[in-house]
Amino acid sequence: MLTAAAPTLYFLVASILTGGGETVEGFVTAVSSECPGWAIYDRVYFPAYSVIGFPLLATDGAPLVVLGFAGWWLSVRKGRLRLGGIIGRSVAVVLLVRYLPEFLLPTLDAALGPACRQQWGPPGLFDSLVGWGLYDSLPPLLILLAVRAPRRGFVRRGPVARTAAAVLTVAAVVLLPTASAAAGRVSTARELGCAGYGDGTVTGLTTAERLFLCAVRGHGLPTDPSYGSGVEEWDEVTDEVVLAQGRHLCALATRHGGDIDARAVQEAPEASLAVKLASLCPAVAGARQAEEDRQQAESDAYVAGKEKVCAALPRHRPEIRPVRQRRATMWTEFWTIDGWEDGYEGSAPDLVRNLVGSDRGALAIWAADEVGHACVTVESYTRRPPVETRGWEEVVEVAYESPTGSLELVDGYGQRLTGLTTRGPGSYRVRVHLRGRELVTQVPDPPDGAVRILVEVFPGRAKKTVVYK
Structure with missing residues (x-):
């Protein structure tokens, strides 16, 4: 019960110590039927949120653990050890069904390749999901160990083993919540060196990534068709999230010949980034240039036809x-x-x-x-x-x-x-x-x-x- 409630207690204490403030990191999920882990999550877990939000499952299932413990304890007191085991295992199964997929599903998609792994957000968020899935699976595993049928006499571990187990448990409780709130960087136009201005102090980014971030935040080059306007609701999102979602949208557009008007691109949750995608995505840039060349050739042919007609008219005498x-x-x-x-x-x-x-x-x-x-x-x-x-x-x-x-x-x-x-x-x-x-x-x-x-x-x-x- 303490293991289940520890993260909630941690965040409560942290909130009190920091004056009640809170930092929220958001990301946009790109749904793809080609990734089985996300498809299962989308079709099963999203519709089941009303059940998942049941009070007994709050605080990582701590209330359910307490209720299960009470049932087990009463059964043992009455001498009904078998019933106590059934109650304990039932609680463990409910918690495993609830939390184990949060580890297994993203891990499955990650094994299928980068495109599917990106369905679950940027690397920091993905690591947090997997870590929390493992951590939340710990209480039901402890319950299963607690109610298992004894096969031999209990052997008390020495002080070194007990201390090591306690340290590892405390470290997991403290470090996992901290890792889940990793902050991201939102680079300014000056730091990115947008449009040739600023110092460009941000490191680790390619020229294409810089241009894309500048364009998304409304500091792109004058050659950008939507120059001077950023993408609403994305200008304050961290660099890592913007780039991850941009790369995913680029992969979708590339599969459709660089066409940002393709249905799959327009229906993606991050579709609003498409108008700025040319600086990051070679396929989109190539498709845009090809369309501009086609339109220019069409315009030149139209003008040439009208000029030919005028030139053929008799001269004024x-x-x-x-x-x-x-x-x-x-x-x-x-x-x-x-x-x-x-x-x-x-x-x-x-x-x-x-x-x-x-x-x-x-x-x-x-x-x-x-x-x-x-x-x-x-x-x-x-x-x-x-x-x-x-x-x-x-x-x-x-x-x-x-x-x-x-x-x-x-x-x-x-x-x-x-x-x-x-x-x-x-x-x-x-x-x-x-x-x-x-x-x-x-x-x-x-x-x-x-x-x-x-x-x-x-x-x-x-x-x-x-x-x-």
């Missing part, structure tokens, strides 16, 4: 020769393509007739129904070109003041058409011609090259906006 004429397929995600000069980037002038707007050093031209592309031709002149309205649905001319003479059009992909102004800083007129607006706003999937834009830039001091069509 101006009535007078421009200083320069340039064509491009320009893209936007926010309705307009923009014109800026050095030092005036970011300005967004209001549009006239929802087509063109200008401010000092800034220009905006409607190009798509929010997201899309347009086939753009830009012509720069030293004098005013004749007005053309035939073949165009909209034609609007606005004043533009150039502070530096470096106006250029820029699209959403960063493509630029430069050299729009021909006489340096000064006053200009910008005439924009458009066709295809109705087509892209009314048809869900308009044909390539539906929107065509002609922009003519020439010197002029007039300030009035003119709507030709």
Whole structure:
């Protein structure tokens, strides 16, 4: 009874001596049907918790030991030694069924390999489970020894043997609870040297492990897709636990070709770590790079197809020769393509007739129904070109003041058409011609090259906006 109650008494005394404080170490269990020990524990012991929590089994079964001892003692007093033995053995069997699997099941999984051993948590916790399973099996073994049928006379051991047995028992009682509460390290961003900052004083970690811990705690590299955000509820978990769960998740993802969206990965208890797994898991990093390459190739092919259509369109034939004429397929995600000069980037002038707007050093031209592309031709002149309205649905001319003479059009992909102004800083007129607006706003999937834009830039001091069509 004392052996069963000793751990509870130890923690009670320790709590009183430390002011009632308590440190709790948590871990996330990754369930896998491939590991028999954990499968049995999951299917039998989890559902049986209501029974396991019965008061007689509290304090490692000490109340049941007391009750069994009382039954045995009364049976012996009445001369019914056989009944006393049955009561004692029954108590021992109940305790063995309750506690022995806590040693046998994790030991079985550990014998099958590292992946199954990791089901039971990090090494420190695994050792604690096995140790406590052995310790909790000691009281029922002592009961079996106590009620066994005597075969010979009792031989009293000498003082040396008794002292050694007492020392070993006390050592087991004291050391096992201490080992079960082993503290783990939660390294800071500075200690890990995250993103190139800090001293990187943590030892025993590979570069991949450092990067993974940094990413989980929200201190990863800017190349991380979720840069600047850690994984909720994992940022304060110890290094050892985070890495153990990350390796297990990596093993699951590797079995599925590095796909973190695989069902087995997403259903794992530690699945929230998947978004940060690439730095730790080569299979995930390779799969992510392959997906990025595929998406980039798909995007390049899409853009190339649209550019091919625009390039195949007939060139605009101006009535007078421009200083320069340039064509491009320009893209936007926010309705307009923009014109800026050095030092005036970011300005967004209001549009006239929802087509063109200008401010000092800034220009905006409607190009798509929010997201899309347009086939753009830009012509720069030293004098005013004749007005053309035939073949165009909209034609609007606005004043533009150039502070530096470096106006250029820029699209959403960063493509630029430069050299729009021909006489340096000064006053200009910008005439924009458009066709295809109705087509892209009314048809869900308009044909390539539906929107065509002609922009003519020439010197002029007039300030009035003119709507030709």
